[in-house]
Every structure is written in C-alpha cells, then in structure tokens.
Amino acid sequence: MRRLSSESAVLTDEYAIRIGRWSQYAGSEALPFGAMWCVVPPGGSSAPDHHPEVELAVVVGGRAAFAVEGREPEPTPVGTAVLLDPEERHVIHNLSDTEPVTLLSIYWLPEDPEAATAGNAEVARDAR
Numbered sequence: 001m002r003r004l005s006s007e008s009a010v011l012t013d014e015y016a017i018r019i020g021r022w023s024q025y026a027g028s029e030a031l032p033f034g035a036m037w038c039v040v041p042p043g044g045s046s047a048p049d050h051h052p053e054v055e056l057a058v059v060v061g062g063r064a065a066f067a068v069e070g071r072e073p074e075p076t077p078v079g080t081a082v083l084l085d086p087e088e089r090h091v092i093h094n095l096s097d098t099e100p101v102t103l104l105s106i107y108w109l110p111e112d113p114e115a116a117t118a119g120n121a122e123v124a125r126d127a128r
C-alpha cells in the first residue's frame with residue numbers, strides 16, 4: 001500500500017487553481033489512468049475545461065459546485081463523485097470564502113468515446 005496525501009503533494013498553478021499531478025509520484029506512469037489533486041482557493045473557480053478523456057472527480061474537502069455545459073453550478077458535497085463525459089465542458093467553483101476545495105481527479109481515454117458518453121447518460125437516467 002502507498003499513501004498519497006493531497007496535503008503533502010507538490011502543487012503548481014494551472015487552470016486558475018492549484019494542481020498536484022500524480023506524475024510527481026514514482027511509478028505513477030505504470031497506472032492505466034492519469035490523476036491529479038485539484039485545490040480551488042476560497043471563492044475561486046477553475047478555468048473552463050474540456051478534453052477527450054473521461055474524468056472522475058471526487059470531492060474530498062470543502063464546499064464545491066460543478067457547472068457543466070454552461071448550466072448553473074450544482075453543489076457537490078464532500079463524498080460526491082462527478083463523472084464527466086468526453087468533451088463535456090466543466091468549471092469547478094469553491095462556494096466558501098474561507099476554506100479551500102480539494103478534489104481528486106482521475107482521467108483516462110475511453111476505448112470507445114461514443115460508448116463512454118452513452119454509458120454516462122444511462123447512469124443519469126438510472127439515478128432519476
């Protein structure tokens with residue numbers, strides 16, 4: 001087992017937030033996914049993002065809200081996972097003016113982007 005802590009990660013400024021890419025961890029290149037810690041400063045927001053990878057973002061600290069495809073931000077409390085389709089546009093907001101938001105973002109290129117999108121829609125339907 002290896003313990004990887006967001007609190008001791010090396011963070012750099014990217015996307016208007018603080019990013020701790022897992023490439024800083026030895027052996028991470030052997031993992032079948034990319035990952036990064038994302039820290040949104042109090043009152044801050046990430047730059048708009050979209051990419052061909054599927055992204056699974058798990059909120060691990062703070063008061064986050066996700067805005068996707070230009071819609072109103074939806075609160076995503078600690079313990080919430082957000083699954084983003086390929087090319088789905090997203091912005092992360094920090095709803096707190098005093099505490100940072102911390103997320104773990106995991107991303108990978110889907111073998112079949114069409115299926116990845118359809119699968120996500122299926123999950124959304126099931127949740128209703």
Ligand code: NI
Binds near residue numbers: 049050051055
């Ligand atoms: Ni993204």
